[in-house]
Amino acid sequence: MEKIKVIVGDKSEQFERGTPIGEIFKKFDIKGAIGALVKPLEEIKKEEHKEELLKDSKATDSGIFDLHTPLEFSAEVKPIYKGSKEGLEIMRHTLAHILAQALSELYGRTNVHLGIGPTTENGFFYDVEIEGVHLKEEDLPKIEEKMKEIVKRDLPIERIELSREEAKKLFSELGEKYKLQIIDRIPEGEKITVYKQGDFIDLCKGPHLPSTGKVGEFKLSHIAGAYWLGRSDQPMLQRIYGVAFWTKKDLKNYLNFLEEVKKRDHRKLGRELEFFTIDNNIGAGLILWLPRGALYRKLLEDFLREEHYKRGYQFVYTPHVGKSVLWETSGHLEFYKENMFPPMEMDNETYFVKPMNCPFHIAIYKSKVRSYRELPLRFFELGTVYRYELSGVLHGLLRVRGFTQDDAHIICTEEQVEGEIKKALKFALDILKVFGFNEYKVYISTRPEKSVGDDHRWEVATNALIKAVTDLGLDYDIDEGGGAFYGPKIDIKVKDAIGRFWQLSTIQFDFNSPKGLT
RNA sequence: GCCGGCGUAGCUCAGUCGGCAGAGCGGGGGAUUUGUAAUCCCCAGGUCGCGGGUUCAAGUCCCGCCGCCGGCUCCA
Structure with missing residues (x-):
């Protein structure tokens, strides 16, 4: 029978492969354990080369086993007791x-x-x-x-x-x-x-x-x-x-x-402080900002405008609706239709309420002849958009069908991409910090099934985002297939008072629109 | 969208087997003056989410709609 080496504390011993951890503990005279933290010796060897990150906190990564489980490999085993994390x-x-x-x-x-x-x-x-x-x-x-x-x-x-x-x-x-x-x-x-x-x-x-x-x-x-x-x-x-x-x-x-x-739920506070309300007759996920809330919102908006101005953004304003041809060229009708409000007919034309601001910002870019010397161009708008969300997911101010986003589009050359992404990411984190959101998760969202563009460009774009995130020293997870139809994105989700995560900031890389610009 | 819960006075809610809409807090008025939100008395009159239906009679039963809330892999 094959033997394995087991280290417990400062002692070590040989066991037959497949010995239950409970029996191993008996050999070491350990009583009262309810489970074990198991770290394969091979893994330890690997990590020894990488400084000393083998502290207790890290050890949980390698696996919690119960006493019933047979140990199949050489490992360091630490008993877990009642009361432990x-x-x-x-x-x-x-x-x-x-x-x-x-x-x-x-x-x-x-x-x-x-x-x-x-x-x-x-x-x-x-x-x-x-x-x-x-x-x-x-x-x-x-x-x-x-x-x-x-x-x-x-x-x-x-x-x-x-x-x-x-x-x-x-x-x-x-x-x-x-x-x-x-x-x-x-x-x-x-x-x-x-x-x-x-x-x-x-x-x-x-x-x-x-x-x-x-x-x-x-x-x-x-x-x-x-x-x-x-x-x-x-x-x-x-x-x-x-x-x-x-x-x-x-x-x-x-x-x-x-x-x-x-007691601190924003919906409760929103009502008590008379910040906002929702009316049956207006519709689900549509918010009425009451005077006190509107004042608060104005202060936030002023702050955001100021911060954007400082960072070289130009302000623009765009309409709330646009003809279907706009949404056809942008790809929204093909890839985003189920999230859009239904069409409106007028003067033999079909109009849609905007779910995003991008086509308008691009139209602004195209409104005159541009020189590469102008780049990067950064257009910023507090743009109000409407999206059809499933009724069951609506939630206070955090998940709605109509909202105003601080939305910017940066048009730049390929050489400028990396720097711009980093700046934008840093900007987003700085703003979150101002509001005390120090706990957040960063996701890289990759190509979804329904999407445009060739694989190579997607890969290059995704890697550019990953590089920006790692260069800023941030941890991230991959959200497989969570990207926008036109490009990958960095999503930042912040933690609320109850520990739920909500997506706030997002930085998206659109390498497809530029082709349609010429 | 789906499953479940809910929608009654400003707020939190009670309303049993269908029969004339209630409490606490808040608010208003008065008394008192003693101690840190909570002392006493009086008052407030709300389309019972909306629309149908059943019934002599519906907040209470039935149907439809609207809205809000908890969730919809944190993988055996």
């Missing part, structure tokens, strides 16, 4: 399963069809379909009671590896149609594991606690609908959300925090 992840995951078990005991195992049950930032959820049952908020206490009962039983949790055939057989017997779909999506060669607690068995890759009694404090928070796989052509499941922490105090703190956050 890493342990929360395991505990919450187990709670999701306890929730599933509670549901199956309440409504009958074969009536409950489980979707996915992952952890969240502060808890967990499980997506389920229950035959003939529409859960209501009032059902939550009952479910919570059942969960507590299961916790009290302190059921040992087992991990079992199954072959693909065994797994399929098991889950089709249980009527788990969604789990069967998941099994089909598991790549060939990857292990299929199930976890069992008492009579309840569920497809899961872990990690889980050693037993149900080891969970912390939790509360089911709310129910919402959620499409299976997040796709609107799939059935709608019922998602049950819960929050969970190790101690009552932490849970209470979090619930208090949510209360505090509610």
Whole structure:
């Protein structure tokens, strides 16, 4: 049998490959662990060459394992205990399963069809379909009671590896149609594991606690609908959300925090301070700015104008509607129509309300003969646009159907591109900083399916954006296919008081329009 | 769009089996003067989101519409 080397603390020992981590800990006389932080030795070797970033905080990157899992490679293994941050992840995951078990005991195992049950930032959820049952908020206490009962039983949790055939057989017997779909999506060669607690068995890759009694404090928070796989052509499941922490105090703190956050909700403040309102008879996602809010808005706008002026932007104003030919040449009618308000007929012409300002700014560029010496040209407008958003996604002032954006278009030469992108990005971050948005995520959004232009140009443009982001020392994620139809973009999402992220600034690279300019 | 919840006085909400619209806070008036938002008394009269329908009678039941809110992968 092949041997692996395991380091725990300052000791190390040889084990047979595939020894469960729980047994390894026994050998090292470690008691009370609920999981393990595992770092492959190979990875450590790699990182040793890159300074000393092997601090505890970084270690979470390499993986949280439970005690049931056999260790298949040489690694450094650190025990995780109750009360630890890493342990929360395991505990919450187990709670999701306890929730599933509670549901199956309440409504009958074969009536409950489980979707996915992952952890969240502060808890967990499980997506389920229950035959003939529409859960209501009032059902939550009952479910919570059942969960507590299961916790009290302190059921040992087992991990079992199954072959693909065994797994399929098991889950089709249980009527788990969604789990069967998941099994089909598991790549060939990857292990299929199930976890069992008492009579309840569920497809899961872990990690889980050693037993149900080891969970912390939790509360089911709310129910919402959620499409299976997040796709609107799939059935709608019922998602049950819960929050969970190790101690009552932490849970209470979090619930208090949510209360505090509610008090600071911009929709509540907007009403109380008489900043804005929404009227049934005007329409969804259409905002009325009340005098006090308008004054506040004016101050913001003045500030923005000033900042743009300082950075060499020229101010322009453009109409709210334009003929269809404009939107045909811009490509909006081909690629953005589902987000546009429907057409208006007038004088044998079709007009559209603008969803974007770009075609107008380009028309301004084209309004006279230009010399390359003028470049870069930076046109800026507080442009009001209208977009058709799904009614269900509208949200206060943050997701609306009509809004005014501080929108600028920079027309420049290829040589100027990099510098301009960096300047614009820096500008956006500086503005966010003024308003205290220090926590944000940067995304590079790449080519979507429906888009124009050749691959090579897309690649060059995308790389230019990545370079700008990394040159400014920012971390970023790739939003695959999230770009605009005419080019890739840098999106900046900022965190609100509740921890939700909202996209504010975006810097887009349009290399297609210039061709249409000549 | 879809699933679920909601829409009653300025705000937060109560209105059970359908029968003459209520409370607290705020606001207005008065009293008191003692202590940091919350002392006492009085008052306020709102198309019960909108439009249909059922009924002797609807905030309460049915249908349609409008709007708001929670969510719609943080992958087994």
